[in-house]
Amino acid sequence: ENIERFISSPTTVESFKSEFCRQLRYEQGVDLVDARTEDLYQALARTVRSAMVDGWIATQASHRAAKAKTVAYLSAEFLMGPQLENALLSTALTEVARTALAELELDLDELTAYETEPGLGNGGLGRLAACFIDSLAAKSIPAIGYGIRYEYGIFRQTFVDGRQVEQPDRWLVKGSPWELAQPENSVTVNFGGHTEQYTDETGAPRTRWVPAEQVLAVPYNYMVPGFETRNVNTLRLWSAKATDAFDLQIFNSGDYESAVRRQTVAENISKVLYPEDSTPQGKELRLKQQYFFVAASLRDYLDTVLRDDDLSTLPERVVFQLNDTHPVIGVPELMRILLDERGLGWDEAWDITRRTFNYTCHTLLPEALEVWSVDLLGRLLPRHLEIIYRINEDFLGLVRETYPGDELRVRRMSIIQERPERAVRMAFLATVGSTKVNGVAALHSQLLADKVLDDFSALWPEKFTNVTNGVTPRRFMRLSNPGLSGLLDEAIGTGWTNDLAQLAKLEPFADDASFRAEFRAVKQANKERFVRLLAQRDGIELPADALYDVMVKRLHEYKRQMLKLLHVVTLYDRVLKGEVKASDLQPRVVVFGAKAAPGYKMAKEIIHLINRVAAVVNNAPELEGRLRIAFPANYNVTLAERLIPAADLSEQISLAGKEASGTGNMKFALNGALTIGTDDGANVEIRQLVGDENFFLFGMDEPAVQALEDRGYNPTSYYEVDAGLRGAIDLISSGLFSDGDRTAFEFVISDLLYKDRFMVLADYRSYVDTQDRVEVAYRDEDAWTRSAILNVARTGFFTSDRSIQDYLDRIWHAPAKPIA
Numbered sequence: 001e002n003i004e005r006f007i008s009s010p011t012t013v014e015s016f017k018s019e020f021c022r023q024l025r026y027e028q029g030v031d032l033v034d035a036r037t038e039d040l041y042q043a044l045a046r047t048v049r050s051a052m053v054d055g056w057i058a059t060q061a062s063h064r065a066a067k068a069k070t071v072a073y074l075s076a077e078f079l080m081g082p083q084l085e086n087a088l089l090s091t092a093l094t095e096v097a098r099t100a101l102a103e104l105e106l107d108l109d110e111l112t113a114y115e116t117e118p119g120l121g122n123g124g125l126g127r128l129a130a131c132f133i134d135s136l137a138a139k140s141i142p143a144i145g146y147g148i149r150y151e152y153g154i155f156r157q158t159f160v161d162g163r164q165v166e167q168p169d170r171w172l173v174k175g176s177p178w179e180l181a182q183p184e185n186s187v188t189v190n191f192g193g194h195t196e197q198y199t200d201e202t203g204a205p206r207t208r209w210v211p212a213e214q215v216l217a218v219p220y221n222y223m224v225p226g227f228e229t230r231n232v233n234t235l236r237l238w239s240a241k242a243t244d245a246f247d248l249q250i251f252n253s254g255d256y257e258s259a260v261r262r263q264t265v266a267e268n269i270s271k272v273l274y275p276e277d278s279t280p281q282g283k284e285l286r287l288k289q290q291y292f293f294v295a296a297s298l299r300d301y302l303d304t305v306l307r308d309d310d311l312s313t314l315p316e317r318v319v320f321q322l323n324d325t326h327p328v329i330g331v332p333e334l335m336r337i338l339l340d341e342r343g344l345g346w347d348e349a350w351d352i353t354r355r356t357f358n359y360t361c362h363t364l365l366p367e368a369l370e371v372w373s374v375d376l377l378g379r380l381l382p383r384h385l386e387i388i389y390r391i392n393e394d395f396l397g398l399v400r401e402t403y404p405g406d407e408l409r410v411r412r413m414s415i416i417q418e419r420p421e422r423a424v425r426m427a428f429l430a431t432v433g434s435t436k437v438n439g440v441a442a443l444h445s446q447l448l449a450d451k452v453l454d455d456f457s458a459l460w461p462e463k464f465t466n467v468t469n470g471v472t473p474r475r476f477m478r479l480s481n482p483g484l485s486g487l488l489d490e491a492i493g494t495g496w497t498n499d500l501a502q503l504a505k506l507e508p509f510a511d512d513a514s515f516r517a518e519f520r521a522v523k524q525a526n527k528e529r530f531v532r533l534l535a536q537r538d539g540i541e542l543p544a545d546a547l548y549d550v551m552v553k554r555l556h557e558y559k560r561q562m563l564k565l566l567h568v569v570t571l572y573d574r575v576l577k578g579e580v581k582a583s584d585l586q587p588r589v590v591v592f593g594a595k596a597a598p599g600y601k602m603a604k605e606i607i608h609l610i611n612r613v614a615a616v617v618n619n620a621p622e623l624e625g626r627l628r629i630a631f632p633a634n635y636n637v638t639l640a641e642r643l644i645p646a647a648d649l650s651e652q653i654s655l656a657g658k659e660a661s662g663t664g665n666m667k668f669a670l671n672g673a674l675t676i677g678t679d680d681g682a683n684v685e686i687r688q689l690v691g692d693e694n695f696f697l698f699g700m701d702e703p704a705v706q707a708l709e710d711r712g713y714n715p716t717s718y719y720e721v722d723a724g725l726r727g728a729i730d731l732i733s734s735g736l737f738s739d740g741d742r743t744a745f746e747f748v749i750s751d752l753l754y755k756d757r758f759m760v761l762a763d764y765r766s767y768v769d770t771q772d773r774v775e776v777a778y779r780d781e782d783a784w785t786r787s788a789i790l791n792v793a794r795t796g797f798f799t800s801d802r803s804i805q806d807y808l809d810r811i812w813h814a815p816a817k818p819i820a
């Protein structure tokens with residue numbers, strides 16, 4: 001029976017109004033006159049959500065009927081950002097909603113601004129996953145994102161006396177209007193226990209896992225609409241719940257209290273996102289999270305989505321993409337299912353498994369590579385450890401066969417590390433268990449194959465490939481920069497939004513004086529918009545008429561926020577010393593946004609230092625207001641969307657060879673900021689595309705870094721020979737920024753002088769000189785604007801649509817299935 005006769009999706013002003021009012025009254029249970037912003041937002045969000053459901057249902061039905069090959073993107077993080085505007089854009093209902101609300105004397109912008117974003121990610125890796133599922137939907141690729149529905153996302157950052165203090169992100173307390181719980185599709189996930197050998201009916205030896213604990217994984221679905229397609233994909237996030245069967249024995253034994261306690265233990269699994277994004281802590285709960293979401297996702301895909309008894313064709317039906325090593329326990333899990341549950345032989349199971357998984361690496365830092373102690377893994381997942389051992393045995397057999405007598409190589413390549421403790425090297429397991437391994441920018445993929453995984457790329461050169469990251473132009477241009485979008489629409493038509501190569505058509509407009517004036521006006525308006533927001537959000541007052549110099553990203557030593565700070569202190573020091581008159585300074589607003597992992601001492605000290613320098617510089621009469629530092633707390637996607645369109649200068653200043661790609665760099669360039677950057681990550685490709693004359697390159701390149709490391713790096717020598725650097729460091733040590741306390745920042749300063757692992761001092765001179773060139777260049781309005789326009793025109797490559805096309809061509813081979 002066709003139920004569409006009785007219902008309809010709210011796509012006209014009248015039906016939108018009607019559904020909105022119905023939501024308000026019958027779901028929120030309030031009258032329009034009594035409704036709080038919360039009620040109005042909830043009703044609006046649910047109205048827009050309902051407009052996506054028909055496409056969502058049709059997409060699932062069509063994929064199932066066509067037995068379409070599906071991309072399953074496994075990621076511990078999806079940093080989605082606010083949902084309402086994006087859903088309106090994708091359903092083309094923005095103007096319908098605006099009018100419908102206006103007729104009720106309500107303001108759409110006020111309600112979109114009310115939304116609190118789901119912060120289910122740390123930074124680049126999580127945001128990339130969100131851009132990728134947007135592009136997969138826009139390209140009508142059958143795809144599903146699998147992850148964790150953390151009850152608490154990334155912490156909310158506050159500053160107390162300039163120091164970071166973390167507050168819990170209770171994003172779910174009022175409920176999320178965007179999710180659809182599906183408890184009937186819950187699956188069980190097991191932990192602990194032991195394994196047993198037995199012989200099956202045919203007399204064959206078999207193994208079974210006898211777990212000790214079980215947890216229920218409850219799926220919550222988020223619709224992922226695609227721009228200009230009816231297809232709506234699914235993001236399925238898992239929430240942990242205690243099973244009923246959970247502690248029957250304990251209940252029976254009458255120990256009610258400890259039964260309830262064990263229940264909270266189970267539900268802790270999806271409680272909180274781990275905020276460390278570079279040094280895995282080896283925490284048991286984190287491993288449980290990883291297995292929890294991966295086991296639930298595989299079970300869901302195989303039993304609920306696929307519903308197919310024959311798994312021999314699995315690689316033609318699904319491809320599991322591992323977003324870093326966090327989901328790599330899926331490799332032994334699929335092996336366990338095929339061997340122990342489906343009764344396949346090892347060789348067939350291994351062939352299927354390897355052909356189903358692919359692995360994306362996001363780092364080069366050795367300390368960021370995940371390892372799990374054999375001890376912990378064996379306790380939590382005894383069967384998986386056995387399988388990993390067997391995978392390793394076979395793999396090392398191949399290594400010995402290929403390189404007879406090379407036992408040193410065997411030890412280097414072993415999936416099991418022996419020292420400092422026996423542990424599983426997850427990146428090695430991912431590499432061995434996958435068909436393709438990719439880095440996230442050209443330079444990164446090169447270094448991955450030549451350094452981090454060199455033995456593996458020597459053994460399997462064809463396994464290694466590159467897919468340069470990208471960002472979604474829907475969110476990071478069309479939605480976040482309506483001024484620029486309107487200008488682009490007029491100049492080159494509207495087709496760029498899902499075909500970003502069309503930005504090339506903008507190139508001739510760089511030489512058009514009246515277009516440049518309009519472009520400049522948009523940038524100025526964006527600054528004013530940002531200034532208004534910051535006054536409102538943080539009580540920070542800023543001039544709009546200045547060079548906006550922006551560094552936003554997680555706080556990490558390798559990203560070198562300290563280098564940016566030394567530059568700012570240098571500018572101040574020059575004025576204090578009378579080397580530069582304040583009135584000759586180019587007015588500049590330096591914006592920082594950065595969260596530090598709560599246990600990362602150095603990062604937190606740097607945040608404190610930035611805030612203390614800001615407090616002094618912002619009130620220094622000598623500077624006559626020409627240099628301002630803004631460090632709004634709690635940088636997130638919502639703030640990024642306002643800040644990036646306002647930027648003139650994008651700071652991408654990591655030590656060469658350390659930043660895998662960067663994606664902020666792409667967002668800035670696409671919004672008409674010029675980059676000051678090192679030859680690192682995707683900066684390399686940005687510079688190649690925009691041209692040297694439209695990019696401020698500075699610092700050592702990767703081979704130079706390597707050479708300096710090999711010669712022996714001595715940071716103090718730079719301090720000794722460079723008066724500017726000495727001036728900046730001495731000013732910090734003088735106590736000027738710490739009420740006369742000369743030791744306040746010793747932790748930071750002595751590290752810089754005596755260790756400086758990321759060579760801040762070595763690149764200081766080049767950076768400051770290049771910043772001086774930036775200042776001169778900015779004064780030539782026309783030349784600067786020309787460069788900014790060329791940055792937009794030449795960076796269409798960095799759309800995540802292109803990244804996804806590269807994944808499809810090189811790795812996934814899953815055809816698009818647009819629904820009628």
Ligand code: 26M
Pocket residue numbers: 122123124125126128274275276277278279280281286326362363370440469659660661662663681
């Ligand atoms: C691992 C174990 C335990 C707890 C947390 C983690 C973990 C979480 C996030 C480790 C790393 C995480 O993120 C790393 C990340 O964001 N990497 C960035 O990925 C971007 C997308 O590819 C790149 O552009 C950045 O260069 C890279 O730093």
